[in-house]
Amino acid sequence: xxxxxxxxxxxxxxxxxxFFGPLSVILSVVAFGDGLSVExxxxxSLGHGTVIGLMVYAFGHxxxxxxxxxxxxxxxxxxxxxxxxxxxxxxxxxxxxIAAAFSLKVILPEIGAKANFGVQGGPSxxxxxxxxxGLGVEIILxxxxxxxxxxxxxxxxxxxxxxxxxxxxxxxxxxxxxVPLTGASMNPARTLGPAIASGFWEFHWIYWAGPIIGGIIxxxxxxxxxxKKAETETA
Numbered sequence: 001x002x003x004x005x006x007x008x009x010x011x012x013x014x015x016x017x018x019f020f021g022p023l024s025v026i027l028s029v030v031a032f033g034d035g036l037s038v039e040x041x042x043x044x045s046l047g048h049g050t051v052i053g054l055m056v057y058a059f060g061h062x063x064x065x066x067x068x069x070x071x072x073x074x075x076x077x078x079x080x081x082x083x084x085x086x087x088x089x090x091x092x093x094x095x096x097x098i099a100a101a102f103s104l105k106v107i108l109p110e111i112g113a114k115a116n117f118g119v120q121g122g123p124s125x126x127x128x129x130x131x132x133x134g135l136g137v138e139i140i141l142x143x144x145x146x147x148x149x150x151x152x153x154x155x156x157x158x159x160x161x162x163x164x165x166x167x168x169x170x171x172x173x174x175x176x177x178x179v180p181l182t183g184a185s186m187n188p189a190r191t192l193g194p195a196i197a198s199g200f201w202e203f204h205w206i207y208w209a210g211p212i213i214g215g216i217i218x219x220x221x222x223x224x225x226x227x228k229k230a231e232t233e234t235a
Contacts, residue, residue: 007063018097018189024046050172056167069089069093070186077219094189101194127181135209138185142214146222147221156227
């Protein structure tokens with residue numbers, strides 16, 4: 001069954017992520033300069049973690065608040081969502097992300113351009129700018145994101161009402177450690193919009209391949225090892 005309201009919810013929630021997340025990057029450059037200071041990393045981590053947590057509470061009951069193709073694809077594979085609805089989710093996530101990035105381009109054209117409108121810049125010098133190392137980081141980060149999503153938002157025995165805090169908190173942690181390494185995308189829609197707005201495409205492929213691979217691995221393991229077992233026990 002096609003659920004147009006859920007598709008639109010995904011567009012709104014992804015717009016929020018790709019507006020407030022990159023905005024935190026842009027404002028951190030204004031406040032703390034181009035370098036990655038402790039203050040800028042915390043600001044960026046809070047920006048992304050807070051908006052994701054709030055959107056999960058705002059739209060979780062409407063669409064599940066995937067806000068991320070790397071979440072929707074594992075949900076399709078594990079049959080948590082139909083293929084047509086899943087494709088609709090991904091299309092509207094991408095639309096929301098692109099719209100948000102261009103909103104920032106209109107509102108903050110000069111300041112935003114200095115930060116490439118928040119697009120991830122590829123694996124950092126800490127990884128020797130190595131694409132495979134960056135790919136590995138994105139796979140691992142997204143694996144643990146999906147672990148938290150399945151174990152708090154999908155698992156039938158998870159404590160009620162904690163999923164927004166848990167997912168937002170995990171996003172905060174993953175950005176805290178991931179921003180200095182790859183920019184911490186974990187979400188193709190989060191990277192695509194700012195890439196189009198800025199024209200910066202270097203290492204772009206790792207922000208699709210890494211999150212999707214990590215998401216599928218995490219989703220499959222959590223679903224078939226933990227979630228399905230709980231559903232069988234309560235059936």
